[in-house]
Amino acid sequence: xEEILRTLEQQFAITHQNKMRDDLLFVxxxxxxIISLLTYLKDYAGFTHLAFLQAVDRIEDKKFQLTYMxxxxxxxxxxGIRVFIDREKxxxxxxxxxxxxxxxxxxxxxxxxxxxxPGSPRVDESFVLESWEEMPPMKRDFDTxxxxxxxxxxRPGRSTNDPKKYMKKKLYNNFAKSPDTGRKxx
Amino acid sequence: xxxxxMKNIEKEMKLANxxxxxxxxxxxxxxxxxxxxxxxxxxxxxxxxxRAESLWxxxxxxxxxxxxxxPLMTSRYDMFRYGIAPRPSPRQSSVFIIGGYASxxxxxxxxxxxxxxxxxxxVIALGSCTINGGMYYDSYYTINRINYYIPVxxxxxxxxxxxxxxxxxxxxxxxxxxxxxxxGMNKYAKNFDWYKANQKKIIKDWNMPDYNW
Ligand code: SF4
Numbered sequence: 001x002e003e004i005l006r007t008l009e010q011q012f013a014i015t016h017q018n019k020m021r022d023d024l025l026f027v028x029x030x031x032x033x034i035i036s037l038l039t040y041l042k043d044y045a046g047f048t049h050l051a052f053l054q055a056v057d058r059i060e061d062k063k064f065q066l067t068y069m070x071x072x073x074x075x076x077x078x079x080g081i082r083v084f085i086d087r088e089k090x091x092x093x094x095x096x097x098x099x100x101x102x103x104x105x106x107x108x109x110x111x112x113x114x115x116x117x118p119g120s121p122r123v124d125e126s127f128v129l130e131s132w133e134e135m136p137p138m139k140r141d142f143d144t145x146x147x148x149x150x151x152x153x154x155r156p157g158r159s160t161n162d163p164k165k166y167m168k169k170k171l172y173n174n175f176a177k178s179p180d181t182g183r184k185x186x
Numbered sequence: 187x188x189x190x191x192m193k194n195i196e197k198e199m200k201l202a203n204x205x206x207x208x209x210x211x212x213x214x215x216x217x218x219x220x221x222x223x224x225x226x227x228x229x230x231x232x233x234x235x236x237r238a239e240s241l242w243x244x245x246x247x248x249x250x251x252x253x254x255x256x257p258l259m260t261s262r263y264d265m266f267r268y269g270i271a272p273r274p275s276p277r278q279s280s281v282f283i284i285g286g287y288a289s290x291x292x293x294x295x296x297x298x299x300x301x302x303x304x305x306x307x308x309v310i311a312l313g314s315c316t317i318n319g320g321m322y323y324d325s326y327y328t329i330n331r332i333n334y335y336i337p338v339x340x341x342x343x344x345x346x347x348x349x350x351x352x353x354x355x356x357x358x359x360x361x362x363x364x365x366x367x368x369x370g371m372n373k374y375a376k377n378f379d380w381y382k383a384n385q386k387k388i389i390k391d392w393n394m395p396d397y398n399w
Contacts, residue, residue, distance in 0.1 A: 128291070129290075129291075129327065130290060130291050130294070130391060131290070131389065131390035131391035133390060134326075137326045137327070142326070144324050144325060144326040145324035147326050148319075148323065148324050148325060148326060148330065151387075151388060152319070152328075152329045152330040152331070152388065153330060153331045153334050153384075154318070154319070154323070154330055154331075155317065155318035155319070155330060155331050157318075158318055158319075158323065
């Protein structure tokens with residue numbers, strides 16, 4: 001693993017590394033190197049399995065973070081490749097030539113986050129949403145509560161209990177008073 | 187009123203079936219549902235008793251609450267002793283259990299299955315999600331109040347309700363049927379335009395006939 005990391009550092013512009021566990025680490029890479037990096041990892045380093053491809057909306061930095069999670073059966077190690085792409089013109093290189101099943105992830109990302117993958121098969125078809133006309137719903141500037149109130153009829157009289165306070169009021173009052181626990185009501 | 191007027195009114199009463207293509211339109215009925223008037227008091231009472239004692243439920247689990255139907259069917263809770271049996275097809279069933287949250291995609295199928303069921307038909311809505319959205323009240327894709335889209339006879343509250351409460355719900359439904367209080371089907375027929383408007387407000391790609399039977 002050390003060796004692979006060294007190669008990655010030497011050959012690709014890796015901006016950041018983060019080791020979470022012995023078998024889980026993340027590296028950040030520039031957008032234009034992703035294909036060469038993934039090809040290297042897949043064909044030479046034994047990371048043959050693409051476990052998932054997902055996105056996080058980093059709205060504060062005006063970026064989408066894409067994570068390509070790879071797994072190596074020889075090293076029994078997960079390696080996450082993170083790429084930050086521009087949020088406004090969200091576009092990414094399609095990797096369906098490397099892993100054929102990636103088109104499904106990319107189609108979902110297109111629908112949920114609006115990230116385009118030019119050339120990916122069937123990327124414009126809807127994935128789970130039917131007849132969706134708003135902006136992609138997983139973007140964090142989409143206000144789901146407001147949309148829900150506007151679209152689906154709310155039943156009035158809904159109330160919320162803070163579970164902690166509620167349980168305290170319900171249970172721990174008696175619990176604290178009982179002599180054999182010796183506990184104060186906290 | 188002369189004949190021409192009658193014809194015009196009849197034409198207006200027909201459903202437009204705008205979601206279908208020209209060719210498909212000829213294949214589907216364009217009649218509206220009509221309310222059914224109850225029969226003679228004693229006959230109706232007997233029929234209601236018979237209806238209440240053989241509830242056949244449509245095996246269509248729409249949300250997480252549907253998982254509670256399995257223990258209900260098997261020997262632990264054994265719903266067969268109440269005369270309740272699951273059926274595979276909407277044509278054969280008389281009770282529709284909405285098993286929890288309904289997403290936009292599901293509500294389309296729910297409406298379609300509900301309309302395909304033959305009357306008299308009853309709806310049990312399971313779980314808080316069907317009542318006010320439950321914990322999905324702020325979700326972008328789940329509806330909040332099921333009774334805006336199809337009429338509901340009994341709500342069973344809880345997240346999720348255990349089979350015991352479902353049985354209680356069934357017993358309450360039986361009571362109501364015997365008392366002649368469950369005429370959701372007539373309610374649906376009478377307020378058909380209102381229900382349709384609500385359904386079409388959220389289902390934007392309406393590509394099925396307006397009344398599916
Ligand atoms: S009420 Fe609870 S159990 Fe039932 S569908 Fe909603 S979230 Fe699931």
